Amino acid sequence: MSSREKQILALNAFGDRPLTGLAEDVSALVARRRKSFGAASVLFYEEPLKMLRAEGARMYASDGRAYLDFYNNVPTVGHCHPKVVEAVQKQIETLNIHSRYLFDISHDYAEKLLATYPAALSNLVLVCTGSEANDLALRIARKASGGTGFVVTETAYHGNTAAVTEVSPSSYKTGAPPAHVRTVPAPDPAIYGMDIVGGFAAAVEEAIAAMKADGIEPAGLLVDTIFSSDGVYADPPGFLAPAVEVMRRSGGVYIADEVQPGFARTGAGMWGFARHGVEPDIVTMGKPMGNGYPIAGLVTRPELLSAFCDDFGYFNTFAASPVATAAAMAVLEAIEEDGLIANAARVGAHLTQRLEALRQQVPTMAAVRGAGLYLGVEFRTADDEPAPEIATGLINGLREHGILIGAAGRYGNTLKIRPPLCVTEADTDLLVDAMADLLT
Amino acid sequence: MSSREKQILALNAFGDRPLTGLAEDVSALVARRRKSFGAASVLFYEEPLKMLRAEGARMYASDGRAYLDFYNNVPTVGHCHPKVVEAVQKQIETLNIHSRYLFDISHDYAEKLLATYPAALSNLVLVCTGSEANDLALRIARKASGGTGFVVTETAYHGNTAAVTEVSPSSYKTGAPPAHVRTVPAPDPAIYGMDIVGGFAAAVEEAIAAMKADGIEPAGLLVDTIFSSDGVYADPPGFLAPAVEVMRRSGGVYIADEVQPGFARTGAGMWGFARHGVEPDIVTMGKPMGNGYPIAGLVTRPELLSAFCDDFGYFNTFAASPVATAAAMAVLEAIEEDGLIANAARVGAHLTQRLEALRQQVPTMAAVRGAGLYLGVEFRTADDEPAPEIATGLINGLREHGILIGAAGRYGNTLKIRPPLCVTEADTDLLVDAMADLLT
Numbered sequence: 001m002s003s004r005e006k007q008i009l010a011l012n013a014f015g016d017r018p019l020t021g022l023a024e025d026v027s028a029l030v031a032r033r034r035k036s037f038g039a040a041s042v043l044f045y046e047e048p049l050k051m052l053r054a055e056g057a058r059m060y061a062s063d064g065r066a067y068l069d070f071y072n073n074v075p076t077v078g079h080c081h082p083k084v085v086e087a088v089q090k091q092i093e094t095l096n097i098h099s100r101y102l103f104d105i106s107h108d109y110a111e112k113l114l115a116t117y118p119a120a121l122s123n124l125v126l127v128c129t130g131s132e133a134n135d136l137a138l139r140i141a142r143k144a145s146g147g148t149g150f151v152v153t154e155t156a157y158h159g160n161t162a163a164v165t166e167v168s169p170s171s172y173k174t175g176a177p178p179a180h181v182r183t184v185p186a187p188d189p190a191i192y193g194m195d196i197v198g199g200f201a202a203a204v205e206e207a208i209a210a211m212k213a214d215g216i217e218p219a220g221l222l223v224d225t226i227f228s229s230d231g232v233y234a235d236p237p238g239f240l241a242p243a244v245e246v247m248r249r250s251g252g253v254y255i256a257d258e259v260q261p262g263f264a265r266t267g268a269g270m271w272g273f274a275r276h277g278v279e280p281d282i283v284t285m286g287k288p289m290g291n292g293y294p295i296a297g298l299v300t301r302p303e304l305l306s307a308f309c310d311d312f313g314y315f316n317t318f319a320a321s322p323v324a325t326a327a328a329m330a331v332l333e334a335i336e337e338d339g340l341i342a343n344a345a346r347v348g349a350h351l352t353q354r355l356e357a358l359r360q361q362v363p364t365m366a367a368v369r370g371a372g373l374y375l376g377v378e379f380r381t382a383d384d385e386p387a388p389e390i391a392t393g394l395i396n397g398l399r400e401h402g403i404l405i406g407a408a409g410r411y412g413n414t415l416k417i418r419p420p421l422c423v424t425e426a427d428t429d430l431l432v433d434a435m436a437d438l439l440t
Numbered sequence: 441m442s443s444r445e446k447q448i449l450a451l452n453a454f455g456d457r458p459l460t461g462l463a464e465d466v467s468a469l470v471a472r473r474r475k476s477f478g479a480a481s482v483l484f485y486e487e488p489l490k491m492l493r494a495e496g497a498r499m500y501a502s503d504g505r506a507y508l509d510f511y512n513n514v515p516t517v518g519h520c521h522p523k524v525v526e527a528v529q530k531q532i533e534t535l536n537i538h539s540r541y542l543f544d545i546s547h548d549y550a551e552k553l554l555a556t557y558p559a560a561l562s563n564l565v566l567v568c569t570g571s572e573a574n575d576l577a578l579r580i581a582r583k584a585s586g587g588t589g590f591v592v593t594e595t596a597y598h599g600n601t602a603a604v605t606e607v608s609p610s611s612y613k614t615g616a617p618p619a620h621v622r623t624v625p626a627p628d629p630a631i632y633g634m635d636i637v638g639g640f641a642a643a644v645e646e647a648i649a650a651m652k653a654d655g656i657e658p659a660g661l662l663v664d665t666i667f668s669s670d671g672v673y674a675d676p677p678g679f680l681a682p683a684v685e686v687m688r689r690s691g692g693v694y695i696a697d698e699v700q701p702g703f704a705r706t707g708a709g710m711w712g713f714a715r716h717g718v719e720p721d722i723v724t725m726g727k728p729m730g731n732g733y734p735i736a737g738l739v740t741r742p743e744l745l746s747a748f749c750d751d752f753g754y755f756n757t758f759a760a761s762p763v764a765t766a767a768a769m770a771v772l773e774a775i776e777e778d779g780l781i782a783n784a785a786r787v788g789a790h791l792t793q794r795l796e797a798l799r800q801q802v803p804t805m806a807a808v809r810g811a812g813l814y815l816g817v818e819f820r821t822a823d824d825e826p827a828p829e830i831a832t833g834l835i836n837g838l839r840e841h842g843i844l845i846g847a848a849g850r851y852g853n854t855l856k857i858r859p860p861l862c863v864t865e866a867d868t869d870l871l872v873d874a875m876a877d878l879l880t
Binding site (some may be wrong): 035053094097100139160313314317 | 550565590
């Protein structure tokens with residue numbers, strides 16, 4: 001089995017399995033889905049779940065059961081959070097237009113969001129998806145640097161446009177990214193040994209040298225600051241700084257992709273990059289930004305945005321609308337009012353402790369990594385080989401225990417723990433107890 | 441003044457004008473906007489409008505006035521249409537998740553939408569924006585054709601990603617699209633004379649030959665089927681077919697961009713391509729699809745989608761969500777229940793007739809073009825030169841008359857009439873009376 005096949009297995013897709021044995025309502029829907037949505041449709045689980053409603057950290061399925069959500073970071077303040085629901089309901093019956101007319105809410109939102117960033121990052125561009133944010137970031141970086149090449153990690157995922165797929169090696173089922181994209185291994189101690197800091201910076205330096213040798217000038221280093229699709233690598237805090245220095249010395253910029261770690265998830269503040277003590281040139285945001293309402297964005301320094309706008313017109317019809325920014329404003333307020341940074345820190349610490357305790361009893365649990373409520377649990381065989389089959393078994397086993405979860409990493413052997421930030425310590429106990437039940 | 445400068449003038453941007461003379465609430469907001477949103481922010485009008493609420497074909501501004509909307513095709517069934525509002529309000533408090541779990545509404549929607557298409561176009565991919573739809577269409581076309589080159593019109597606009605900007609010559613403030621993109625003049629009688637059909641096909645053939653001479657194989661012909669950003673060219677129906685034939689003989693596909701003409705606007709059915717009697721290989725949809733809720737998509741033949749998916753994983757987090765598809769379903773139902781295809785035809789015919797009558801009295805009104813409720817009125821000077829200053833003057837003059845409108849075309853000299861489809865004949869009378877007042 002190739003590493004890509006292992007990964008697809010771990011992505012836990014229903015794929016082209018036969019419909020026999022599924023509940024009647026589920027099999028009927030899967031048949032219709034195949035007909036309408038064809039090859040691009042991805043469906044979770046050996047026995048897919050049909051959902052009816054959701055609230056807080058729980059989804060309620062057509063089988064009559066409640067499922068505790070440890071997978072979804074989009075509903076970051078909780079499924080159907082009343083504050084976000086009310087903001088959208090109120091705004092959508094009043095005004096929902098594009099931003100070439102004026103209205104208050106987008107300006108209120110921009111100021112509140114920008115206040116969470118270093119002062120130099122004072123311009124915001126609102127878009128609809130993380131993919132659009134990263135696509136625009138690549139273009140701004142190219143203009144700012146004069147270069148075209150990007151350095152990303154081996155299993156990076158940054159989105160789904162043509163340009164962003166090129167910097168997302170994990171999206172390639174065959175072939176590999178083009179010559180202007182160079183990859184470095186994830187900041188994994190198994191690869192770099194004890195010196196993650198020096199090793200990762202050296203890898204970036206080598207990638208830049210190889211690029212230049214082929215006549216390609218670097219435009220930037222683009223990394224998810226918690227390296228989620230690589231398998232979740234958060235430590236030691238600060239390890240990114242020397243790699244960023246290397247890129248800047250070569251004329252490129254640093255783009256921090258906060259689609260995964262952003263909006264309070266790490267428990268150490270609003271943004272994942274802050275843990276690394278180095279200020280990005282561009283920061284992109286996505287998934288949790290509107291708690292499910294499509295909104296995303298980037299922040300950067302005014303001169304970088306202005307230079308890009310000298311060359312191209314940029315307008316995004318649905319972005320920065322009153323409804324999108326009302327939803328996003330409610331998310332910022334809910335993070336504050338519900339104390340979600342502190343909750344991510346406290347509940348994340350409790351969960352980490354319990355997982356570490358379980359690891360003492362389960363030899364295949366090779367590592368527990370992460371920050372706040374973004375954790376990765378890596379599984380390896382007795383021969384120290386990646387064990388995606390354990391991760392996939394757990395995903396389907398936990399589904400039977402009423403818990404939703406996923407996997408990540410080059411071999412899909414890392415359980416990805418990424419719940420709505422409103423989960424409680426008791427919720428995490430349910431997860432670890434179920435894991436213990438399945439693993440011991 | 442360059443053609444691009446003329447166009448920018450016609451885009452009617454507030455730009456970097458001083459804030460003096462503006463209403464206090466407006467100038468305060470513009471100052472905040474410049475600080476937060478920087479160079480990428482585009483604002484309409486010499487005196488920007490601050491909007492408070494909207495309903496049907498009218499928006500209500502902070503100056504206490506109602507503005508009749510002849511600009512916006514996103515709220516296609518009417519601003520804050522009660523059916524769409526209710527669908528979003530109900531769904532967002534119940535369930536809003538991604539599509540790797542099952543739920544009914546996205547399947548109901550896909551089937552209802554696909555039923556409006558030729559049977560061969562049986563697969564739907566839902567995305568969030570028209571830009572994402574066109575970006576994906578380019579990739580599917582490349583895989584299907586084996587080529588990389590695209591033919592588009594000179595003033596085309598298809599969206600804002602890196603790849604889609606390359607096929608959007610109107611987005612370039614400096615420079616021009618790369619070598620794999622070749623442009624042909626819009627289907628304008630002033631260029632092709634009486635034989636639009638043969639002339640446009642010959643232009644496409646020449647563009648393909650030039651591309652091949654440079655070693656680039658064609659991937660497709662991408663056109664907005666009402667050529668809106670080119671200045672609105674709809675006639676004679678069927679003129680596209682020979683150009684499509686030329687592209688197909690060269691191995692490329694035909695992508696119909698229905699972001700502008702789609703969803704009943706032409707008054708002749710749901711889709712603009714139908715007027716041309718030739719079936720696209722890929723159709724992209726956007727703006728009106730969710731009446732302002734961000735949803736877009738493409739339809740294609742299953743084998744084209746499947747071939748693309750052999751190479752790449754594609755998933756779009758916010759697309760195909762219960763809320764997005766509930767909004768889009770309500771739009772399809774409103775188009776039916778409110779009889780909007782018939783309304784677009786009837787009101788569009790009345791408006792065309794009245795504009796033609798006005799044209800007899802106004803020598804600078806060079807042409808009235810279009811279909812249904814997508815009309816273009818071209819202005820030229822006595823010396824038969826493009827007259828963007830008349831279009832821009834009208835845009836600002838009509839604002840004073842309480843009417844919102846825009847311009848399009850290579851020189852920005854074509855008034856672009858594109859109201860919500862719920863406008864009445866009385867509404868169009870208000871527009872033409874105000875135009876008469878300003879022009880005579």
